[in-house]
Amino acid sequence: MGWIVFGVIAWALGWGLNVWLSRLPRSRATGLAVPVVFGITLLLIWESIVRGFGISPVLLPAPSAIAGRFVASTGILWEDFVQTVLKGALSGYVFGCGAAFLTAVVVDRFPFLRRGLLPVGNFVAALPIIGMAPILVMWFGFDWQSKAAVVVVMVFFPMLVNTVEGLQATDAMQRDLMRTYASGYWTTLRKLRLPAAMPFIFNGLKIATTLALIGAIVAEFFGSPIRGMGFRISTSVGQLALDLVWAEIVVAAIVGSAFYGGVALLEKAVTFWHPSQRG
Amino acid sequence: MRKSFLPVLTVVAAIFVLWYAMAVVLNAAWAKDQAKRAGVELSFSELVADTWAQDKPKLPAPHQVAAEIWETTVEKKITSKRSLVFHSGITLSSTLLGFVLGTVLGIGLAVGIVYNRVMDMSVMPWVIASQTIPILAIAPMIIVVLNAVGISGLLPKAIISMYLSFFPVVVGMVKGLRSPDMMQLDQMRTWNATASQQFWKLRLPSSMPYLFASLKIAMAASLVGAIVGELPTGAVAGLGARLLAGSYYGQTIQIWSALIMAAALAACLVAIIGLIQRVTLKRMGMA
Numbered sequence: 001m002g003w004i005v006f007g008v009i010a011w012a013l014g015w016g017l018n019v020w021l022s023r024l025p026r027s028r029a030t031g032l033a034v035p036v037v038f039g040i041t042l043l044l045i046w047e048s049i050v051r052g053f054g055i056s057p058v059l060l061p062a063p064s065a066i067a068g069r070f071v072a073s074t075g076i077l078w079e080d081f082v083q084t085v086l087k088g089a090l091s092g093y094v095f096g097c098g099a100a101f102l103t104a105v106v107v108d109r110f111p112f113l114r115r116g117l118l119p120v121g122n123f124v125a126a127l128p129i130i131g132m133a134p135i136l137v138m139w140f141g142f143d144w145q146s147k148a149a150v151v152v153v154m155v156f157f158p159m160l161v162n163t164v165e166g167l168q169a170t171d172a173m174q175r176d177l178m179r180t181y182a183s184g185y186w187t188t189l190r191k192l193r194l195p196a197a198m199p200f201i202f203n204g205l206k207i208a209t210t211l212a213l214i215g216a217i218v219a220e221f222f223g224s225p226i227r228g229m230g231f232r233i234s235t236s237v238g239q240l241a242l243d244l245v246w247a248e249i250v251v252a253a254i255v256g257s258a259f260y261g262g263v264a265l266l267e268k269a270v271t272f273w274h275p276s277q278r279g
Numbered sequence: 280m281r282k283s284f285l286p287v288l289t290v291v292a293a294i295f296v297l298w299y300a301m302a303v304v305l306n307a308a309w310a311k312d313q314a315k316r317a318g319v320e321l322s323f324s325e326l327v328a329d330t331w332a333q334d335k336p337k338l339p340a341p342h343q344v345a346a347e348i349w350e351t352t353v354e355k356k357i358t359s360k361r362s363l364v365f366h367s368g369i370t371l372s373s374t375l376l377g378f379v380l381g382t383v384l385g386i387g388l389a390v391g392i393v394y395n396r397v398m399d400m401s402v403m404p405w406v407i408a409s410q411t412i413p414i415l416a417i418a419p420m421i422i423v424v425l426n427a428v429g430i431s432g433l434l435p436k437a438i439i440s441m442y443l444s445f446f447p448v449v450v451g452m453v454k455g456l457r458s459p460d461m462m463q464l465d466q467m468r469t470w471n472a473t474a475s476q477q478f479w480k481l482r483l484p485s486s487m488p489y490l491f492a493s494l495k496i497a498m499a500a501s502l503v504g505a506i507v508g509e510l511p512t513g514a515v516a517g518l519g520a521r522l523l524a525g526s527y528y529g530q531t532i533q534i535w536s537a538l539i540m541a542a543a544l545a546a547c548l549v550a551i552i553g554l555i556q557r558v559t560l561k562r563m564g565m566a
Contacts (some may be wrong), residue, residue: 022397031400037402059424114288120294127542133516134526134534139305139337158300181487214415221419221510222526237419239562253412274454 007048014041037045061243061249068241070250076232077251084229085255087144088216100156101201104163105189118164125157133219142223151221161209167193179239199274202267208261209259213252287552292536298341305332306336324405339532347536362517369517370505373433373542377440378501382494384441385448392449393456393482394474406449422508436508436517443504444497451493455486473503484563491556506541518544 016113017037021030043063049055051064057065107113133150140146170193178188220230229248236244281539303326310329314321321329331340338348348363355362389408391398405452418439459481467477509519525534 018397018401022400034400035398035404038405059427112286113290114286115283116288116290119283119287120290127545128499128506128538129540130503130532131506131522131538134522135538137532138526138529138531210410218415218507220524233417234419235297237423242420242424243418249412249417253408254416255407256412 001052003048004005004054007045007052010041014038016043016153033250036262037216041232049235052133057195058240060076063244066246066250072249073247075242079227080229080232080250081255083144083225083227084216084220085145085213088147088219088228089151089212091144091214091217092148092157093208094266095148096152096155096212097159097205099152100159101163101236102262103253104167105162108167109159109185113212114164121157121164125161129154129157130215133215135220137219138224142225145218147216147224151212151215152222153214154211158207159204162200162204163197166197166204167199169193170196199267199269202263202271205263206260206267209263210256213256215260217252285432294517295341296359296545298338298447299331301341302336302338303327303330309337311332335529336531339535343532344535344539347532348539349535352540362462363536365503366516366518366521366537367540367544370502370509370519370541372496373436373508373517374440374502374505374544374548376433377504378444378498379443379500380437381444381497382448385493385497386452386490388445388449389452389456390478392453403453403516406446409442410446415504418507418510420505436505439508440501443500446494447493447500448490451496452486455489456482458489461487470504486562487560488565489550491560494556495549498552499545501546502545 010197014037020032021034023038047062048065050060061069105264130150132153136149136153137146140149174192174196175188176190178209183191184203217228217230217233220228221234224231231250233245233248236248307326307330310321310326310333313329330336331341331343336343355364359365363405388398388402392403394400422435422438423556425431425438463481463485464477467481472480505517506519506522509515509517510523518541521537522534525531525537
């Protein structure tokens, strides 16, 4: 009973604090504090609901239990992280985005190819590509190569479509100016069109970060060596070790946010001139 | 439209040519192996013919997949467990339920975010952060846990679809509900419009183009969620189950046919939303 009361109090306090904070003039500090308070309140309510109602750890472990498990099994988590994120997701991400970028530059040179490939690419980008996972696992074996292949296929089309669109982003006036400077195709590409395409390219790169993680993890459901985040999640669910599953989720969330945040920071540095980054 | 018809046709044709060529390359090893065991030398045309007609090829040729789809959709009874229509129906129902739930949740959150400063500051960052968690990865846990609580069948899969589909709706609707500019809002104020009138007559109508754009993304995401949600249920029914069963038994043709079916389903659903969008926006005088 005490825990439930505690939960209600935490909820009221968190809500009140946020209402008070949001009335303050908007600044960097309040912009950061409000979501943090919201998150902490959620965790406290979660903890007190699990303890107060005596929910079995097999269904929903308390945040404290998850944190404990996280600290206790950093070895396993690190091994899975290396297998899934560094070997599977990251190599696939680099390779897939790089291939899509080069393809886009080639496609952009030939208007015929562009008109044909863009609708097809848009169509493929909306398909449930994750379904390719079992096929690619069959082709490339159980180890990280097949996961990287899944990631390549998943990130390729969103990246391709965005880059091709970005290379179109310059207007005729700007291209004419480059022509009056007597700059050739490659100079125009390097000095005008690629920089102008950067906001679009980064949009594609950001979409691809989440896709890469999802692809690498889900591909492990179709077969993997005895390590990896997807493998650990599916086997731990079978063993009802839900605290370990949640610890893996925490890792995935941290990695996902860091990955996305890293690309966003890079974007800020590269496209500092764009209106969306100036405000 | 007509201008891009020929290029698209060319690209699609190129994909088919590439597909057939890849089928020859990938399946050649098996064909040669079989021929060696039988003690016969394969000519090139025989090799090609064999690679396009294997039982469990590494990459089935398009016509094999087409034949399998025809067989499992038209020639089987819809109620049969081997009918692809039956499995598509199961996936479709959880996709649609998840899509509806996600859209309702997304619009609700967006309205809250636009009208409530506290929600805007506290919820929006978490909505964005929630998408960096690969929900598909924890789909098995959600299914198993909800099953233990006694919720099984359609709803757990729909919840995964909902989680994937609410995000584009929130982002699109927040943008859309904020799209009326100062001038229009001031105009409403000079007409002494109440908050609800401002919402129903200005903000909601002007958010429609944004809503439909996000609905298309949400629908595609919802289908992916439903397919992945079917994986951990032990390959009972649905397109995801067909994928998993196919990968267990090496039935590549079955995997590909399920995959093509899923692609067709996604294309149809998105096309339907596109149609509704065109009709609605035309009647609203926006397209």
